[in-house]
Amino acid sequence: MEKTTPLLVAVALLLVGVLPPRAACEDSDPSPTPWPLRFHAKLLMDYRGNLSLADLWYDWPGGLNLHIIRYQLAADAPFYDAEWNNGTSFFYTPARRSCRSAAVGVGILPPNWLVAGSVYLGRRAIDGFDCHVWAKADFITYYEDVHTKRPVKWVFYSGRTSHVMSFEEGAVLEDAERQAPDYCFSKGDAASDNSLISESTVDHD
Ligand SMILES: *[C@@H]1O[C@H](CO)[C@@H](O)[C@H](O)[C@H]1NC(C)=O
Ligand SMILES: *[C@@H]1O[C@H](CO)[C@@H](O)[C@H](O)[C@H]1NC(C)=O
Numbered sequence: 380m381e382k383t384t385p386l387l388v389a390v391a392l393l394l395v396g397v398l399p400p401r402a403a404c405e406d407s408d409p410s411p412t413p414w415p416l417r418f419h420a421k422l423l424m425d426y427r428g429n430l431s432l433a434d435l436w437y438d439w440p441g442g443l444n445l446h447i448i449r450y451q452l453a454a455d456a457p458f459y460d461a462e463w464n465n466g467t468s469f470f471y472t473p474a475r476r477s478c479r480s481a482a483v484g485v486g487i488l489p490p491n492w493l494v495a496g497s498v499y500l501g502r503r504a505i506d507g508f509d510c511h512v513w514a515k516a517d518f519i520t521y522y523e524d525v526h527t528k529r530p531v532k533w534v535f536y537s538g539r540t541s542h543v544m545s546f547e548e549g550a551v552l553e554d555a556e557r558q559a560p561d562y563c564f565s566k567g568d569a570a571s572d573n574s575l576i577s578e579s580t581v582d583h584d
Contacts, residue, residue: 408499411513411521412528414490416440419550420530423542424448433541436552437487443557444487461559462487469559478563493521505532506542 414437422433434447442464449456455474462468464486471478497513503522504510508531510522522532529546 409511411493411497411511411523413494414439414488414492415548416490417549417551419545419547419552421544422446423544425540425542427538436550436557438551438557439487439490441551441557442487445552445557459559461557469563471560471563473560476560476562478560480559480563493519497521 416439418435418437420435420437422435424431424433430451432449434445436443436445436447438444444462446460448458448460450458455472457473459469459471459473461470462483466482466484466486468481468483469478470481493513493515497515500512500514500520502509502525503512505512505522508522509525510531511525512520512522514520517536519536520534521530523529524531530543532540532542534540
């Protein structure tokens with residue numbers, strides 16, 4: 380016993396010396412990582428069993444948030460959902476040369492959109508990844524990989540769910556692919572109208 384006491388004291392001192400700095404390093408209320416200014420993500424999306432694959436091209440300096448969506452087995456895929464920061468959105472299907480535009484009235488999400496007003500919900504294993512989880516009221520639940528800081532999944536309160544399959548920082552879509560096609564602008568085209576935006580096509584409001 381006499382021999383173990385100094386050892387215990389040594390261990391106790393070691394713990395006292397080691398634990399406080401370690402505890403300080405563990406962030407109990409981490410902040411979500413802002414999005415890069417530009418990225419390309421491949422998403423597996425699920426809306427109440429309706430599945431789709433989407434390329435998301437986010438370009439904050441270019442003022443564009445573009446989803447190119449392929450619904451499961453859709454003969455007319457892809458469908459484009461292009462949101463511009465000036466508040467105009469275009470929804471078009473090249474295979475049918477159909478286009479609809481909408482004055483949404485708000486711009487796209489800024490890179491730090493999640494930082495303010497989100498609530499940290501803790502850590503959870505999601506899609507097999509160790510994630511931090513945040514919720515932003517009446518809008519979204521967002522899962523970010525603890526180690527890589529990349530988004531893993533997000534769920535809009537409408538039920539629209541996206542799993543992030545790849546995340547390419549800095550990628551930019553070439554110009555020709557970014558612009559809405561001419562049939563979105565031809566006046567009097569029966570296929571285009573300026574009807575108000577509907578929840579079925581847009582998540583962000
Ligand atoms: C999924 O939803 C899209 C958009 O509303 C629709 O065009 C598509 O037909 C749906 N897919 C199925 C299998 O119902
Ligand atoms: C918003 O920007 C897009 C892309 O440049 C353009 O096609 C659209 O006409 C603009 N809308 C308005 C209202 O200026």
